[in-house]
Amino acid sequence: MSETPDLDQLDLEGLRAEVRAFLAADAPSGWREASATQEDFVRTQRDWFGKLVKAGYAIPHWPAEFPGGGRSLSEQKVIYEELARADCPRLLLSFVSTYHAFATLHECGSAEQQARYLPRILEGETWCQGFSEPGAGSDLAAIKTRAERKGDVYVVNGQKVWSTMAQFADKCLLLVRTSSDGPKQAGITYLLMDMKMPGVSVRPIHQIQGDEEFAEIFLDNVEIPVSERVGEEGKGWAVAQATLASERGLTLMELSYRMRGALSRVARLIRDHSHEDDRGILRDFGALVTQVDAVCALADQFLDNRINGIERMGDASIVKNAYSRALRAYSLLGLRLGGIEEQYIASITFGDLNTGNWMADYMNSFAWTIAGGSEEVQRNIIAERMLDMPREPKGWVA
Numbered sequence: 001m002s003e004t005p006d007l008d009q010l011d012l013e014g015l016r017a018e019v020r021a022f023l024a025a026d027a028p029s030g031w032r033e034a035s036a037t038q039e040d041f042v043r044t045q046r047d048w049f050g051k052l053v054k055a056g057y058a059i060p061h062w063p064a065e066f067p068g069g070g071r072s073l074s075e076q077k078v079i080y081e082e083l084a085r086a087d088c089p090r091l092l093l094s095f096v097s098t099y100h101a102f103a104t105l106h107e108c109g110s111a112e113q114q115a116r117y118l119p120r121i122l123e124g125e126t127w128c129q130g131f132s133e134p135g136a137g138s139d140l141a142a143i144k145t146r147a148e149r150k151g152d153v154y155v156v157n158g159q160k161v162w163s164t165m166a167q168f169a170d171k172c173l174l175l176v177r178t179s180s181d182g183p184k185q186a187g188i189t190y191l192l193m194d195m196k197m198p199g200v201s202v203r204p205i206h207q208i209q210g211d212e213e214f215a216e217i218f219l220d221n222v223e224i225p226v227s228e229r230v231g232e233e234g235k236g237w238a239v240a241q242a243t244l245a246s247e248r249g250l251t252l253m254e255l256s257y258r259m260r261g262a263l264s265r266v267a268r269l270i271r272d273h274s275h276e277d278d279r280g281i282l283r284d285f286g287a288l289v290t291q292v293d294a295v296c297a298l299a300d301q302f303l304d305n306r307i308n309g310i311e312r313m314g315d316a317s318i319v320k321n322a323y324s325r326a327l328r329a330y331s332l333l334g335l336r337l338g339g340i341e342e343q344y345i346a347s348i349t350f351g352d353l354n355t356g357n358w359m360a361d362y363m364n365s366f367a368w369t370i371a372g373g374s375e376e377v378q379r380n381i382i383a384e385r386m387l388d389m390p391r392e393p394k395g396w397v398a
Contacts, residue, residue: 012078019082022055027086035089038212042168045093046124053122057083058091059098061250063106066122073250073307080250084257093126093165096173100243101127104173104190107242108230113192117171128169130160130193130217131240137162140175141184141237145219147176147191149233153223154178154191156199159216166215167204169195174224175240178233190236192228199223208363252319253299259323259330260292266330269337281337288329295322314386317378324368324375331361 028034028048035041052058056068057079064070071079091098098121105114121127136142145158156176166172172193179187193200199222204212231239266285275281298319305311335358369375383389 012074015075016078016082019057019079020086022057023082023086023088026051026055027088031089042093044089045091048089049091049094050124052091058094059102059122062098062102066118073303076250077253077303077307080254081257084254084261087258087261090254090258093168094121094124096129096164096169097121097125097127100129101171101173104230104239104243108190108239110230112227113230117192125171126165126169127171127173128163128166128195128215128217129243130163130166130172130174132162133159134161140240141188143175143177143188145174145176147178147189147224149178149226152226154189154226154229156191156193156219156222156224158219160219161216162205162214163217164214166195166217167202167212171195172217173243175236185237187234188236188240189233190230190239191224192230193222193224197222197224207367210360211364250303252316252323253296253303256292256296256299256319256323256326259327260296262330263289263292266334266337269334273337273339275337284333288326288333291326291329295319295326298322312386314382317373317381320372321375321378321382324365327368328362328365331358331365334358335362 028044031044031048034044049058053067059066059069060071060076060079062069101121102118105117109117117125130145131140131143133143133145135144143158145156145160147154147156149155154176156174158176160166160174163169163172172195174191174193176189176191177187178189181187195202199220201218201220203216203218205214205216206212207214230236266288270276270278270281270285302311302315302319305315338358373381380392384391
């Protein structure tokens with residue numbers, strides 16, 4: 001006797017077929033070659049985002065009143081799996097806009113702010129994040145950028161750093177200090193800043209692998225209207241938590257699946273450099289494939305736990321550390337196989353982690369042990385929150 005099909009599963013497979021049909025017709029080809037400069041990268045990103053918005057696949061995590069919104073986590077997973085399988089460009093330029101800015105405005109913004117900014121994001125308005133400072137990275141509450149209220153405006157002075165693609169942004173999610181009284185978190189205020197305001201200057205940071213993904217933002221007597229404050233004055237720390245908690249689950253899954261797809265590039269190097277009978281290389285490639293498969297399995301399990309409401313504090317940390325280590329192993333094997341020859345041939349593709357320029361990819365892989373919380377911080381979360389190990393004594397000295 002045959003079992004009755006699971007209707008939810010049928011719906012998901014129908015969505016998968018729908019997404020595949022769209023990608024078969026509209027997935028961009030040659031986008032890596034078309035992203036050889038920062039300007040080209042921005043153009044290809046904007047074009048692809050516009051197509052996904054029109055098709056209803058750009059913002060599946062937004063509410064149902066927006067085009068393509070209202071998707072369940074299971075449906076979102078299907079969409080991102082198919083985008084990764086088709087090797088489409090990640091939406092890096094609009095990432096802060098569709099995740100961080102959306103989460104901040106949707107959860108904490110006023111009705112007027114939501115009505116003004118959320119539609120603009122779908123029209124291509126780009127946001128960046130002004131959180132970290134030269135002396136306030138891991139300890140975000142130590143920010144020193146000052147905002148003094150004068151009538152209907154805040155006058156802001158200070159510096160931000162590691163702001164992703166701020167040189168292309170229209171708006172900024174900005175944390176400022178409005179008070180030094182009490183705990184550090186108590187004096188932080190959350191503002192929305194127009195990047196074209198007088199006194200705002202941006203300097204891209206040229207990275208070791210040739211990209212300029214990040215930038216510094218300098219603020220010199222920048223006047224931001226009080227109406228652009230999110231939440232109450234001095235209550236910005238709580239708003240910032242909504243920003244930072246907005247995207248990790250699906251991002252980790254998407255990155256893991258993209259790395260699995262990129263394994264074909266390592267296999268191509270093995271063939272191109274005549275290593276098909278080299279048992280040592282084949283052994284190392286087999287170990288890499290197993291490692292990447294394990295990361296994908298961890299990411300799947302993490303998202304399934306979130307879907308089923310049994311996610312634990314620390315689950316994301318396990319996946320994040322596993323991914324960053326696998327990315328290092330992937331790019332290192334490619335670097336070994338490609339040798340000097342590949343360094344002369346392969347160009348850098350802006351905005352991609354698996355570009356095929358193996359030296360650039362290998363150097364960039366080190367950033368992933370820091371970005372989004374360093375590996376050491378993630379280990380502490382796992383130890384303290386999952387394994388119930390004792391916290392490090394505050395007065396401890398090696």
